[in-house]
Amino acid sequence: MIFILLVCQSYHPASVHMVEICDNGLDDDNDGLIDINDPDCICETVTLESLIPNPSFEDHNCCPSKDSQLNCVDSWQQASGGTTDYLNTCDYLGGTEDILPFPDGEGALLFLTGSIIVGNSTQIYKEYAGVCLNSTMQKDSVYKLKFHLGFLNEETSPEIRFSFFGSESCTNLPFSIYADCPSSYPDWYFVKADRLENNGNYPGWVEVETTIQPKFDINALILGADCSQDSETKIRGYLIDNLRLSEESNFDFEQITQESQCSPDFTFAVAGNFSFTYQWYKEGIALIGETDPKLSKMYGEGRYQIRIINKASQQCRISDEFEFIITKNTTDVYETICEGNSLIYEGGVIDEAGIYEYNLISSEGCDSIIMVNVELLPNEIDTIQAKIFPGTTYEIGEYQFNEPGEYQLTFLSASGCDNTTVLQLENINVFIPNIFSPNGDNNNDYFEVYMVNDEYIMTEMTIFDRFGNLCYQGNQWDGTINNKLANSGVYIYNIKLVDSENHEWSFSNTITLIR
Numbered sequence: 001m002i003f004i005l006l007v008c009q010s011y012h013p014a015s016v017h018m019v020e021i022c023d024n025g026l027d028d029d030n031d032g033l034i035d036i037n038d039p040d041c042i043c044e045t046v047t048l049e050s051l052i053p054n055p056s057f058e059d060h061n062c063c064p065s066k067d068s069q070l071n072c073v074d075s076w077q078q079a080s081g082g083t084t085d086y087l088n089t090c091d092y093l094g095g096t097e098d099i100l101p102f103p104d105g106e107g108a109l110l111f112l113t114g115s116i117i118v119g120n121s122t123q124i125y126k127e128y129a130g131v132c133l134n135s136t137m138q139k140d141s142v143y144k145l146k147f148h149l150g151f152l153n154e155e156t157s158p159e160i161r162f163s164f165f166g167s168e169s170c171t172n173l174p175f176s177i178y179a180d181c182p183s184s185y186p187d188w189y190f191v192k193a194d195r196l197e198n199n200g201n202y203p204g205w206v207e208v209e210t211t212i213q214p215k216f217d218i219n220a221l222i223l224g225a226d227c228s229q230d231s232e233t234k235i236r237g238y239l240i241d242n243l244r245l246s247e248e249s250n251f252d253f254e255q256i257t258q259e260s261q262c263s264p265d266f267t268f269a270v271a272g273n274f275s276f277t278y279q280w281y282k283e284g285i286a287l288i289g290e291t292d293p294k295l296s297k298m299y300g301e302g303r304y305q306i307r308i309i310n311k312a313s314q315q316c317r318i319s320d321e322f323e324f325i326i327t328k329n330t331t332d333v334y335e336t337i338c339e340g341n342s343l344i345y346e347g348g349v350i351d352e353a354g355i356y357e358y359n360l361i362s363s364e365g366c367d368s369i370i371m372v373n374v375e376l377l378p379n380e381i382d383t384i385q386a387k388i389f390p391g392t393t394y395e396i397g398e399y400q401f402n403e404p405g406e407y408q409l410t411f412l413s414a415s416g417c418d419n420t421t422v423l424q425l426e427n428i429n430v431f432i433p434n435i436f437s438p439n440g441d442n443n444n445d446y447f448e449v450y451m452v453n454d455e456y457i458m459t460e461m462t463i464f465d466r467f468g469n470l471c472y473q474g475n476q477w478d479g480t481i482n483n484k485l486a487n488s489g490v491y492i493y494n495i496k497l498v499d500s501e502n503h504e505w506s507f508s509n510t511i512t513l514i515r
Helices: 250-255
Strands: 044-046 075-077 085-088 105-119 122-128 129-137 143-151 162-168 189-196 204-212 218-225 233-245 275-284 301-308 314-321 322-324 328-338 342-343 347-348 354-362 366-376 381-387 395-398 400-403 407-412 416-427 458-464 470-473 489-498 503-513
Touching: 044 250, 044 347, 105 218, 129 233, 129 301, 143 162, 143 250, 162 233, 189 204, 204 233, 233 250, 250 301, 250 314, 328 342, 347 354, 347 416, 395 416
Parallel strands: 044 314, 328 366, 381 416
Antiparallel strands: 075 129, 085 105, 105 122, 105 233, 129 218, 143 204, 143 233, 162 189, 162 218, 275 301, 301 314, 301 322, 342 347, 354 366, 395 400, 407 416, 458 470, 458 489, 489 503
């Protein structure tokens, strides 16, 4: 008899160590960490940061107001006696408005080069800007430099041999007090030069890309024109902006997207290379199917990265995070409207106080929220009580009145609203005759002011003849001048009264004397 013994072995999945697959969007090893969030997916992280500090001249300690103010720019300095200009849209642009906008931000540098006549000789004139690098450019390593060079016009910005000079020590800045060449001085060496031109697109910017493989360690860099003698005595000018200097391989991760993040067509993209494979991630989790240098679309706000693997060496590198945020700008606007009026805002009618929200789209496609705070100003009503002498005129604003009564007037207040003013005008209870006859008949023998009550006090009365000679000064004229009878005729009087509130009233008119 034959016995067959069957041995069954239990399978325990937990006893098998699972390894995270780094590009499938799954937690393969059940540790709660997916794809490159998992330590199993170790990959060198590459950050593309320029070795040149303040590469677009945005960080500044003062706003330039004239030329030769490179001292306003953080980290940069005049490398020689030539005075490089700092330009910034906050104020000084040095006549370069036609070349705006600057490629990156609000600042740029303007440097001059050429020849000048000094006495009987022609001397080269150069302006150079210098900077101490964030870290050393290592000897024999390969670096890439990308920057923008601005050309103003064909006459003042022709073709140029743009050059870089290096030194092992930042203490060698500046290299001279004269406007001459760096390589003429100890510790400064020529590094690289490129012949650059605008190809007729004036005014305009050219993006330049060049490689540098230094023959010595470099910690300080100078940029400007080459040291050659110019064939004609002429000064030329060029602008520079957006300098990015890093190891050449780091530029594999340079973002080349030009659109605003608010644009519906925006996606992240890097320069492609057939020697690499690509994988995009959001929040560290693979985006399935996104294996091109350019994302096919955006997957909402968040942190994006791209992994690059060299097909030949299988070297794995991953970018620093690209943050995608759709900016929403909120602007507060304060408006006032008068009672009974309305405000037209973005096609809507506002006629009550309150806060109104409007959602707009900016020129870059971003959401823009405008909060309109509206204050309703009531129409004001004032009452003015005033008095006039009979036969005189009361003026208020553009209005004139010579009769007592109540008048309703409309003015604009300081806030621009209607101000209703009720004028209550009364006659002053004072009578001044316009004729008298001092003939001794006890009837109208004196020229005087007749007051109904004691509200007014006369402080002055003067009488003049038609030639301006003073005839009388007092309270009651009897028709004599220096104790002699005045001739019949027309005389001029000036009278001043003071009321109970100490307001002075002055008026002048004529009085006719009849014998």
